[in-house]
Each structure stands twice: as C-alpha cells, then as structure tokens.
Amino acid sequence: MIKLFKVKEKQRELAENASGGAPVKKQSAGELRLHKDISELNLPKSCTISFPNGKDDLMNFEVVIRPDDGFYLGGTFLFSFQVSPIYPHEAPKVKSKTKVYxxxxxxxGNVCLNILREDWKPVLNINTVIYGLYHLFTEPNYEDPLNHDAAAVLRENPKMFESNVRRAMAGGYVGQTFFPRCM
Amino acid sequence: MADTTTSVPPSRSRDLDKLLLRPGNLVGPRFEPGTELRDDLQTFAKVLVVGAGGLGCELLKDLALSGFKNLEVIDMDRIEVTNLNRQFLFRLEDVGKPKAEVAAKRVMERISGVHIVPHFCRIEDKDIDFYNDFSIIALGLDSVEARSYINTVACSFLEYDSDDTPREETIKPMVDGGTEGFKGHARVILPGITPCFECTIWLFPPQVKFPLCTLAETPRTAAHCIEYAHLIKWDEVHHGEPFDPDNPEHMKWVYNEAVKRAELFGIPGVTYSFTQGVVKNIIPAIASTNAIISAACALETLKIATECSKTLSNYLTYNGSEGLHTKVAEFERDKECLVCGPGIRIELDPSITLQKFMDLLEEHPKLRLSKASITHRGKNLYMQAPPVLEEMTRSNLSLSLFNLMGKLPNDVVHVNGITSKNDQKTTCLRKLRVVFKGVDGVTDMDTAGGA
Incomplete structure (x- = not known):
C-alpha cells in the first residue's frame, strides 16, 4: 500500500485547507445498541424512565419504580443506570438512589440482581433489567442477601419484616439505621 | 543470491533488504522490489503504536528495526516498578514518568534515524483527525474498550462507492496484538475488506463477575474477599469518592480490607499483587509472549505497507507450548456490521421531511421497516419510545431531514424498527447511507464509517 500512502501524502499537502467535511467521531456500536433498547422499551405502568442529560444522552438515565403490589406498595424508588460504550458486552451499572430497607x-445502593452481574448476557436488554428490578420489590428474597439484617427478618418473621418496611418507607429508624421517607 | 544486492547500497538491515530488494512468489500485485520501495517505506509510511506497555515497547523497537522511520506512540500511563521486568525500554529511574515519552526517547537513542513522537494522553483525548494522519495503526492494548474505540475511529474514515465497494484510499489498516500469559493473538484488520473488531466482538469471553451477595455473605476465595473490599466496603467507608485503581493508596486500602475479610473467614491467598490482579483484571504478562506477538504484528505491518508478502488471513493465535494456529478458519465479516459495513444506500430529495423519510423506509424493498427510531451522529431525531423521548422528538417529524442532518450532502443515519422476515416480525437496527440528490455534486462518495 506504500504507493497509496505516497499519493495520500501528496494529496494532503495539496488539500491542507480544502476539505470542510472532515470525518467526525462516530457513535460506538454500544451506543447504537442502547438506542435500539431504549426505543423498544415497553415498561409496566409502575416504572418510568427519565434522561437527566436530555434526549441525546442515553448512556446515563434514571428509572423510578412504584411497586403496585407486595411489601413495597406505595413506595417510590429511584435507580441510576450507567451504560458502557461496549454495551452489551458489559452489563449496565445500576445503583439504587433511594435508601431502602x-x-x-x-x-x-448496591443491588444484588443476578442479571446485573454473573448472569448478564448480551441478549438481555434494558427492559429485562428494569423488569428484574421491579421483581425485586414484589418478591424480595432472603437467599441472596446484601442487607443481612433485613434478610434475616424476612426469613424468620415476615410480619415484622413488613412492619419494618412500612416504617422505613414512611421515614424512620429500623434498628440503628434511618431511612428517609420515600412514599 | 550473493549478487542481488551488490549494485545497491546495503541498508542497516540485510534481512530487510532481502525482503524489499528481491522479487518473490508470495508478493502482492503492486510489489516492485528495489531501493525506491525501501526509501518510500522510510519517507511515506507513518505508523501509530497505541499503547507503550509490554506489547507497545516491543512494537516500537520491532517497527523501528524493520525500516519504519516515522513512528508515533500514545499511552496515558506512567511507569510503575512492576512494569520493569518486561517493559524493557524502562529503567528504575524512569518510574513515575510517562511511558510514551520514555519509550520514544529510548528507541530513538538506540536506533539512529528513527523519529518517534510520543503522546502522553488518553486515546479519547485526540481528535479523530489525529488518527487519520497515519498509514497504519498498530495496537498493543489490553482492553476490549480501547480496541473497540480505536476500531470505531479507524472505520469512520472508510468510504464506500455507490456500488458498495470500499474506496481503497479510505481504508485505515490496523494490526492488533494481544497477550494473556502464555497465549496471544495477532490480527490484521482492513476495514471494509476483512472483519473489523466489532464484527467479531462476540469472540471475547464475558468477564467473570461474582454475585454481590456471595461477596457480602459467603466468600469462599481470596478473589471474593478482594472484590468485597473493592465493590462493597469501599462505598460504605468512602461515601461518594470513586475508587481509582491507579491510585496506590486506594489499592493499599482495598488490600488491607481484603486481608481482614480473609482472616475473618479463614481464607488464604490474599496478596497485594493478587489484589491488583483481581481489581484491575490483570493476567500475568510474560515477556517472551509479548516478544513473539509483537514480532508477528510488526511483520504484518511491514507486509501491509510494502506488499512484500501476503498478510495473515486474517489472524493467528499463539498458545504457548501447545503451538500456534493460523489459516485455520478466517474470521468473517458481519455483512450488517454497524461499524464497518456499507449499510444501505438511499438517495433522497433534499426537501423530504423526517416523517416522509420514515414512510419511505416502510416502502423500501430492502428495508420494509416500520416504527422507525432514527439517530444521526449521536442526536436522536425521532424515538418511538419511551413516551418522554417520543414527546421530545415529535416536533422533528415535520422538519426537513436535510436540515436535521446539518445540511450535509451525504451522511450515515441509524434506524431501528420492526421488519418482516418470512412473515415473522422482528426488530432490527440498520445503517443507512443517505445521499441527498443534487447537493454539492459528490453523490458517488459517501462516508460509510457511521457507527
């Protein structure tokens, strides 16, 4: 290709100030795939998505979940999503912004959801992750605990767990920990 | 053989002369042996080495000794003590200095006539024009992200003719090397001709991620203890302060916490270097693997530039003592690759509105695409969902597409929507090369990069 390099070098000298349509950095394949995921979102009524940086930054967004069933009925829970340029090779990073029992x-705000870590596959999408989060509220499980105390209470005394959840959501202490109101 | 080079002044490298001054059976169609070729290689070939680490050091040295005289190197890292065993251009007194600068200086000191420009910055910090200046880009990287980034940049220079053939002068060749312990690969990427990095990204195994609850509740291995300190304990203690893997104090903190955790659960094996390995996802690097892979990459670079022999078709993998394989089965291009593929060419009247354009996509025989969402250079022109974005983009529907695309005579847009395949409705994402009729007169040259 050396002849080509030679020709190009000459062209460059000639056209140093000619071109106006210089190439621009293009969207990564990850951004395009995310664009597809977002434009195909089909969320339940209890979940809403918003884009704090405007319509052109899809890589950072927020999801609000208002469970319509279960222990967490009536609560409002905010999650932040951060998506990498090599999405879907890598799962989105999700954090809970609402302090929750x-x-x-x-x-x-760390979330133990299998599809965000060990079970992430590129065929999954943003919709599945949001459904997964929603599911955590309708069916919290004590077998994969991140909050050890809450898991123990849920396992041993679901009634007490329920009243702890109500107290935390209303804004109050559970044990030594204060939870701001989120109802 | 003795007489072939007597009539011309020998260069420093006899071996290089054997390749460049003599005819051969495996040469490319434009190969013309002789001193002009040797001189042109020095004058016109400009190679960028991305990364000045284990592979980068080798690559710079190998390329400089292979007849390339114009080299540049880019790396954002500074030299660490642990680099010295294999990154042979660096000395103890260089610790803390930028890798790119020291590497360039050392190679220039040892190999006269070679000019190397260092760039101590992130690859994303450079304008895209910076990358267009090079004849060939050689990659000595250690991450999928960085490879994917450079690949997207290199493919964005690619242009296709109106009949979907890539324009040769817009092809930016890349040579990619990679090593992991005793294993490695070398690969030639000619965007538009051979598969690009994105065409085969599925080849990379997913990273191992432990479930958070295992880390929090039932750690069983040293790696679990380290990831607990890194992912959970760090946030608990350093509210909001992000963990920086390149900050030795942060790493020390994670190490100490991991040790405590390991003692609590009676788990052996947490060391400082293992902590670094787990947190930064490092696999021990072996100097000789780097040397072998770099040699293969440098040779490919020379072959692309001079056509003195056929290039790899289109990769080799080296498996340490188990041997090497190449020419087994080629990687294949993804015909619909969003990064290097031609996409579908559509000629449009400049007066068309976005809504009309979407109607056209439904009727287009190659597309039959309904419910389209459209994005151009990172701007979302129209989104079908979610409702909040649909509302924000709805007003674009009555506007002229030509204006929405910044009045460019031609450019790439990406659309996704629903299409029918054998009576089955499927979603799809497509790249379109939009050409506006009668604008600027350059209708046969469309940028293809696009992704």
Missing part, C-alpha cells in the same frame, strides 16, 4: 439492596 431491602434484603437484596444494601445501604450504599
């Missing part, structure tokens, strides 16, 4: 969500 939940066996599978710790007080720092």
């Amino acid at each position: 939940h066996p599978n969500i710790d007080l720092e």
Whole structure:
C-alpha cells in the first residue's frame, strides 16, 4: 500500500485547507445498541424512565419504580443506570438512589440482581433489567442477601419484616439505621 | 543470491533488504522490489503504536528495526516498578514518568534515524483527525474498550462507492496484538475488506463477575474477599469518592480490607499483587509472549505497507507450548456490521421531511421497516419510545431531514424498527447511507464509517 500512502501524502499537502467535511467521531456500536433498547422499551405502568442529560444522552438515565403490589406498595424508588460504550458486552451499572430497607439492596445502593452481574448476557436488554428490578420489590428474597439484617427478618418473621418496611418507607429508624421517607 | 544486492547500497538491515530488494512468489500485485520501495517505506509510511506497555515497547523497537522511520506512540500511563521486568525500554529511574515519552526517547537513542513522537494522553483525548494522519495503526492494548474505540475511529474514515465497494484510499489498516500469559493473538484488520473488531466482538469471553451477595455473605476465595473490599466496603467507608485503581493508596486500602475479610473467614491467598490482579483484571504478562506477538504484528505491518508478502488471513493465535494456529478458519465479516459495513444506500430529495423519510423506509424493498427510531451522529431525531423521548422528538417529524442532518450532502443515519422476515416480525437496527440528490455534486462518495 506504500504507493497509496505516497499519493495520500501528496494529496494532503495539496488539500491542507480544502476539505470542510472532515470525518467526525462516530457513535460506538454500544451506543447504537442502547438506542435500539431504549426505543423498544415497553415498561409496566409502575416504572418510568427519565434522561437527566436530555434526549441525546442515553448512556446515563434514571428509572423510578412504584411497586403496585407486595411489601413495597406505595413506595417510590429511584435507580441510576450507567451504560458502557461496549454495551452489551458489559452489563449496565445500576445503583439504587433511594435508601431502602431491602434484603437484596444494601445501604450504599448496591443491588444484588443476578442479571446485573454473573448472569448478564448480551441478549438481555434494558427492559429485562428494569423488569428484574421491579421483581425485586414484589418478591424480595432472603437467599441472596446484601442487607443481612433485613434478610434475616424476612426469613424468620415476615410480619415484622413488613412492619419494618412500612416504617422505613414512611421515614424512620429500623434498628440503628434511618431511612428517609420515600412514599 | 550473493549478487542481488551488490549494485545497491546495503541498508542497516540485510534481512530487510532481502525482503524489499528481491522479487518473490508470495508478493502482492503492486510489489516492485528495489531501493525506491525501501526509501518510500522510510519517507511515506507513518505508523501509530497505541499503547507503550509490554506489547507497545516491543512494537516500537520491532517497527523501528524493520525500516519504519516515522513512528508515533500514545499511552496515558506512567511507569510503575512492576512494569520493569518486561517493559524493557524502562529503567528504575524512569518510574513515575510517562511511558510514551520514555519509550520514544529510548528507541530513538538506540536506533539512529528513527523519529518517534510520543503522546502522553488518553486515546479519547485526540481528535479523530489525529488518527487519520497515519498509514497504519498498530495496537498493543489490553482492553476490549480501547480496541473497540480505536476500531470505531479507524472505520469512520472508510468510504464506500455507490456500488458498495470500499474506496481503497479510505481504508485505515490496523494490526492488533494481544497477550494473556502464555497465549496471544495477532490480527490484521482492513476495514471494509476483512472483519473489523466489532464484527467479531462476540469472540471475547464475558468477564467473570461474582454475585454481590456471595461477596457480602459467603466468600469462599481470596478473589471474593478482594472484590468485597473493592465493590462493597469501599462505598460504605468512602461515601461518594470513586475508587481509582491507579491510585496506590486506594489499592493499599482495598488490600488491607481484603486481608481482614480473609482472616475473618479463614481464607488464604490474599496478596497485594493478587489484589491488583483481581481489581484491575490483570493476567500475568510474560515477556517472551509479548516478544513473539509483537514480532508477528510488526511483520504484518511491514507486509501491509510494502506488499512484500501476503498478510495473515486474517489472524493467528499463539498458545504457548501447545503451538500456534493460523489459516485455520478466517474470521468473517458481519455483512450488517454497524461499524464497518456499507449499510444501505438511499438517495433522497433534499426537501423530504423526517416523517416522509420514515414512510419511505416502510416502502423500501430492502428495508420494509416500520416504527422507525432514527439517530444521526449521536442526536436522536425521532424515538418511538419511551413516551418522554417520543414527546421530545415529535416536533422533528415535520422538519426537513436535510436540515436535521446539518445540511450535509451525504451522511450515515441509524434506524431501528420492526421488519418482516418470512412473515415473522422482528426488530432490527440498520445503517443507512443517505445521499441527498443534487447537493454539492459528490453523490458517488459517501462516508460509510457511521457507527
């Protein structure tokens, strides 16, 4: 290809100030795939999505879940999503922004959802992740605990777990931990 | 053989002369042996080495010794003590200095006549034009992200003719090397001709991720203890302060916490270097693997530039003592690759509105695409869902597509929607090369990059 390089070098010297249509950095394949995921979202009424940085930044967004069933009925829970340029090779990073008394969500907002970590597959999408999160509220499970205390209470005394959840959502202490109101 | 080179002044490298001054059976169609070729290689070939680590050091040295005189190197890292065993251009007194700068200086000191420009920055910090200046880009990287980024950049220079053949002068060849312990690969990427990185990204195994609850509740291995400290404990203690894997104090903190955790659960094996390995996803690098892979990459670079022999078709994998395989089965291009593929060419009247354009997609014989969402250069022109984005983009429907696309005579848009295949409705994502009729007169040259 050396002849080509030679020709191009000459062209460059000639056209140093000519071109106006210079190439621009294109969207990554990850951004395009995310665009597809977002434009095909089909969320239940209890979940809404918003884009704090406007309509052209899809890589960072927020999801609000208002469970319509179960222990967490009446609560409002905010999650932040961060999507990498090599999505879907890598799962989106999801954090809970609402402090919640939940066996599978710790007080720092880490979420134990298998499809966000060990079971992520590129065929999954944003819709499946949001459904997965929704599912955590309708069916919290004590077998994969991130909040050890909450999991123990749910396992041993579901009635007490329920009243703890109500107290936390209304804004109050469960044990030593204060939970801001989220109803 | 003795007489072939007597009539011309020998260069520093006899071996290079054997390749460049003599005819051969495996040469490319445009190969013309002689001193002009040797000189042109020095004058006109400009190679960028991405990464100045284990592979990068080898690559710079190998390319400089293979007749390339114009080299540049880009790397964002500074030299660490642990690099010195294999990144042979660096000395103890260089610790803390930028890798790119020291590597360039050392190679220039040892190999006269070679000019190397270092760039101490992130690959994303450079304008796309920076990358267009090089004849060939050689990659000595260690992450999928960085490869994917450079690949997208290199493919964005690619242009296709109106009959979907790639325009040769817009092809930016890449040579990609990679090593993991005793294993490695070398690969030639000619965007538009051979599969690009994105065509075969599925080849990379997914990263191992432990369930968070295992880390929090039932750690069984040293790696579990380290990831607990890194992913859970760090946030608990350092509210909001992001963990920086390149900050030794952060790493020390994670190590200490991991040790405590390991003691609590009676788990052996947490060391500082293992902590670094787990957190940064490092696989031990072996100097000789780097040397072998780099040699293969440098040779491919020379072959692409001079056509003195056929290039790899289109990769080799090296498996340490088990041997090597190449020419087994070629990687194949993804015909619908969003990054390097031609996409579908559509000629449009500049007066068309976005809504009309979407109607046209439904009727287009190659597309039959309904419920289209459309994006152009990172701007969402129309989104079918979710409702909040549909509302924000709805007003675009009555606007002119030509104006929405910044009045460019031709450019790439991406659309996704629903199409029918054998009476089955499926969703799809397509790249379109939009050409506006009668604008600017350059209708036969469309940018293809697009992804």
